[in-house]
Amino acid sequence: MTDYKVNFKDLKAKVGIDDVAYALGYRLDRKAGVGRYMELVLGDGKEKRDALVICHPQDKASQRFFRRDGSKGDVVTLIRENLNAFNVSGKDEWQKIAKVLSRFANMPEPEYREDREYVQSVRYHATFDSSRYEVKPINPDKIPAIFQQRGLSDETVRTFAPFIRLIRDRKNENFDGYNIGFPYTNGENDKVRGYEMRGYGGYKSKAAGSDSSSSAWVADLSGGYPNVVKSVFFCESAFDVMAFYQWNRKQLTNEIALVSLGGTFSDGQIRQVLNRFPGARPFDCFDNDLPGRIYGLRMMALVENIPLKINRTRDSLEVEANGRSFRLDPERPFQVQVKEHLSVRYDMGQWLPPKAFKDWNDCLLNKPMEVRLHPTKQDQINNLAERRNAGPKL
Incomplete structure (x- = not known):
């Protein structure tokens, strides 16, 4: 079996220098403005340790950076400079860079021969084995830097520290360090049934065999x-929480x-949480993208006890509920549209991220979504006319 080949050009088109820089703790320097260029800085004031000037900030495939000292490069250069921060294994730095790029691109990591035994051990564990993981609490006086990189203050981490662990996978021979573990429980008892895992370099996963059907990470601040x-x-994620x-x-x-919910959504997860807190009102705080809005729609249906079937089409969602069928426009709030067709008791609340941001962590990092301009009717007419006139001249 040959090793998985990596197309660096394709990966670079999906991963921006800014994506990697934000993960490393860089922040946007608003004083420099954002246009053809943007500037990201590491550290503040007198403690500023680095500054990157990025050209073509809206086009990941074309992004390049330079520094005031004359050094320059692309996203691969930045990853190579900070390779030790990403906790990846490989025979050489190119294998490691390929893995880092794959993580940021949300693509499968390249599977090299020395990794396969570990990959297989993860893949075939159907149930969670707590003895596989070495677990220790977060030290409130020595908080891992990954939280700061995600914009989370020490005070916030200390608030959630009782619900967070540092975990090490004893069966991972390629990485002997600790990741952040957010323990999954189902409310029936305190038994841990898995972990949502986060690490440096954008690493995110779940512990082998984690129960994502009826368990979730729950931080009960009531004492x-x-x-x-x-x-x-x-x-959708612990960092968003x-x-x-x-x-x-x-x-x-x-x-x-x-x-x-750890990036998944199952009816059992929602029901178990609501059973745990019988007098509480649930709030949809999911992402602003289409999958997040579908999560919100599904949770509303569960809370309202409405059997709901959702089908995605090219430009809309088709919904079947209570013997009715209707379409939802992705450009309008789904809950508002559903209430135009169904009787809803308003049992569920919504507390969404500001519209400019995909999720709550991006909001905290002040990392807005790219603005996509929709063509007007006149733009469409003009474009059609240009295409018609572009044919061969007789």
């Missing part, structure tokens, strides 16, 4: 009194629980 919890906030809390802290009480 262990589920009956007093009034609100439960659902996010913590960012949501930090951004909205002044508006929140301690009579809350915050939940990460």
Whole structure:
């Protein structure tokens, strides 16, 4: 079996210098402005350790950077300079760079021969084995830098520290360090049924055999009194949960629980959490992208006890519910459109990220989504006329 070949050109088209820089802790220098160029800095004030000037910030495939000292490069250059920060294995630096690029591009990591035994050991574990992982608590006086890189303050980390662990996979012979582990429970008892895992360099995964069908990461800030919890906030990741809390802290009480589904959505996860907090109102805090809005729609259907079937089409969603069929326009809030067709009791709340941001962590990092301009009707007419006139002249 040959090794998986990596197309660096394709990967570079999907991973921007800014993506890697943000993960390394760089921040946008707003004083420099954003246009044909953008400047990212590492550190603040007198402690500024580096500054990257990035050209073509809106086009990942064309991005290049330079420094005031004359050094320059592309996304591969930046990864090579910081390779030790990403905790990847490989025979040489090119194998390691390929893995880092794949992670940022949300593509399968290249599987080299020395990794396969470990990959197979992960793949075929159907149930979670807690003895596989060495676990220790977060030291509040020595908080891992990854939290700061995600914009999370020490105060926020200390608030969530009782619900976070450092975990090391004893069967991973290629990485002997610790990742951040967010333990999964299902509310029936305190038994850990898996982990949402995060590490440096954009690494994200779940512990082998984690129960994603009925368990989730739950941070109950009530002090262990589920009956007093009034609100439960659902996010797609643990970092989004913590960012949501930090951004909205002044508006929140301690009579809350915050939940990460770990990038998945199952009816059992939602039901188990709601059973755990019977008097609480659930809130949709999922992402602003289409998958996130579908999560919100599915949770509303569960809360309202409405059997719902959703089919994605090219430019809309087709919904079947209570014997009715209707389409949803992705450009309008789904819940508003559903209420035009179905009777809804308003049992579920919404607390979405600001529209300019994909998720709560991007909001905290001040990392807005790319703006896509939709053509006007006149633009479409002009474009069609140009295409018609572009044919051969007789």
